[in-house]
Each structure stands twice: as structure tokens, then as C-alpha cells.
Amino acid sequence: MPKTNRRKFLRNTLGLSAAAVAGSALGVNPLNALVSCSGSPGSSNPSGGTGEILQLTQADLPYAFDALEPHIDARTMEIHYSRHHKAYVDNANGILESESISYESPEALLANISQYADGLRNNAGGAWNHSFFWKSLRPGSEGNAPSGALADAINGTFGSFDEFKAQFKAAGLGQFGSGWAWLVKDGDTLSIGGTPNQDNPLMDLSELKGKPLLGIDVWEHAYYLKYQNQRGNYIDSFWNIVNWDFVAEQFA
Numbered sequence: 172m173p174k175t176n177r178r179k180f181l182r183n184t185l186g187l188s189a190a191a192v193a194g195s196a197l198g199v200n201p202l203n204a205l206v207s208c209s210g211s212p213g214s215s216n217p218s219g220g221t222g223e224i225l226q227l228t229q230a231d232l233p234y235a236f237d238a239l240e241p242h243i244d245a246r247t248m249e250i251h252y253s254r255h256h257k258a259y260v261d262n263a264n265g266i267l268e269s270e271s272i273s274y275e276s277p278e279a280l281l282a283n284i285s286q287y288a289d290g291l292r293n294n295a296g297g298a299w300n301h302s303f304f305w306k307s308l309r310p311g312s313e314g315n316a317p318s319g320a321l322a323d324a325i326n327g328t329f330g331s332f333d334e335f336k337a338q339f340k341a342a343g344l345g346q347f348g349s350g351w352a353w354l355v356k357d358g359d360t361l362s363i364g365g366t367p368n369q370d371n372p373l374m375d376l377s378e379l380k381g382k383p384l385l386g387i388d389v390w391e392h393a394y395y396l397k398y399q400n401q402r403g404n405y406i407d408s409f410w411n412i413v414n415w416d417f418v419a420e421q422f423a
């Protein structure tokens with residue numbers, strides 16, 4: 172029986188509270204929770220949350236739709252933020268609400284995402300990825316580059332900033348279909364890789380793992396109006412609008 176149906180079955184037949192059923196989604200056997208009865212249902216939540224249902228938010232864009240012109244056009248930004256990103260947030264919240272899923276943060280959910288159906292994986296991933304993406308961009312960054320400890324780490328790992336950019340571009344070009352390319356930090360190690368669809372390196376089921384420092388959306392909806400099928404040109408333009416201060420904050 173699919174997980175969702177199983178929870179509904181348990182809820183209907185055993186009269187479990189929504190919180191206890193949410194616990195089952197986190198890998199806690201609700202029957203054990205009932206038998207041991209060691210406090211409030213929320214206390215069985217391994218994420219350490221309060222038992223409140225997780226809801227995601229879509230922050231305002233930190234700049235105007237046309238602020239990243241000419242590298243990303245205003246129409247693409249408007250559709251991307253107002254329709255695509257909003258849909259991911261709304262859809263994820265609908266699933267979290269209907270399944271009474273409790274976590275203390277979006278990141279804690281992503282670290283357990285293998286326990287859920289693809290609908291939550293795709294929408295919660297899309298919500299998180301786009302929030303991160305908007306913050307990693309800024310207008311008027313032409314000619315800028317990483318500095319300080321981040322620059323040292325990039326040069327030490329990849330040889331040079333240019334070589335880093337070449338490898339990152341190759342990851343974006345090599346992502347077949349829709350997905351993302353990332354620079355991640357795992358311990359003291361930097362690496363570059365891709366994830367399909369709306370997966371990301373915070374997900375327990377991701378092959379590429381680590382703390383995201385920088386990511387680029389290589390779905391066609393991110394670039395098609397201006398660049399059509401020329402994904403490489405879009406990635407080349409991306410370097411003009413990277414917010415290296417944000418990347419450095421993630422690295423620190």
C-alpha cells in the first residue's frame with residue numbers, strides 16, 4: 172500500500188492523531204508510539220521539531236524583474252518567479268498540509284525526502300532551489316569574481332577561476348533534460364556536479380551531496396525566451412550576475 176494510503180488507513184482505522192500519523196511518515200511506527208505513549212506525539216518527531224506542520228514561504232525577489240537584464244530578461248524572471256517558483260511552493264504546502272508532515276525546517280525535510288512520494292520531492296525541491304537561486308544572483312556584478320578564502324579554495328581545488336567556470340559549465344551542459352548544476356562543499360572539499368529535475372545536494376537520495384554554495388537552474392524555462400536552445404550562452408552570461416558575497420557566506 173502506498174505510504175499516503177497507508178497513513179490514511181491507519182488514521183481511519185486506528186483513530187490516530189494527525190501528529191502521530193505524521194510520525195509514521197518520519198519512519199516512526201505509530202503503533203509503537205501508541206503503545207509507548209511517552210509524551211506528546213510531537214516528541215516522536217526525529218527532526219526535533221515542535222510537531223507543527225511545515226509550511227514553505229516564497230520570499231520577495233531581492234531585486235526587480237528587469238534588474239538582471241540583459242543577462243536574464245524581465246519576462247523570464249517574472250514567469251519564473253511568479254508562476255514556476257510559486258507553483259512549487261503552493262504545491263509543496265498542499266502536500267505538507269494534507270499529509271500533516273512536520274519538520275523544523277525545509278532542509279530537515281529534504282534530508283528525509285526519500286520517505287515521500289515524488290510530488291513532495293519535486294515541489295519541495297523546486298521551492299528550495301529557486302529561493303536559493305534568487306539569492307545567488309544580483310544585478311551589476313560585471314567583472315566580479317570570488318575573493319578571499321573562497322577564491323583560495325576554488326583555485327586550490329580547480330586550479331583557477333577559469334577552470335572552475337569551465338567545469339561548472341560542463342556540469343550544466345551535461346545535465347540531460349531538466350535539472351541543476353551545483354558547487355557544493357562537503358567537509359573541506361569543494362566539488363561540482365548536477366542533479367536531475369528539482370533534486371538538490373541536501374536530499375538524502377541525491378548522488379551529489381554537500382552544502383550548496385552556488386547553483387544554476389538549467390531547465391529551459393530559465394533561459395528559453397532569450398537564449399532558446401543555447402544553454403551554454405546562458406551559462407556564460409550567468410557569470411555576470413553571480414552574487415559572490417552570497418556564495419562566500421555559504422562557504423564560511
Ligand code: MN3
Nearest residue numbers: 255388390393
Ligand atoms: Mn526554474
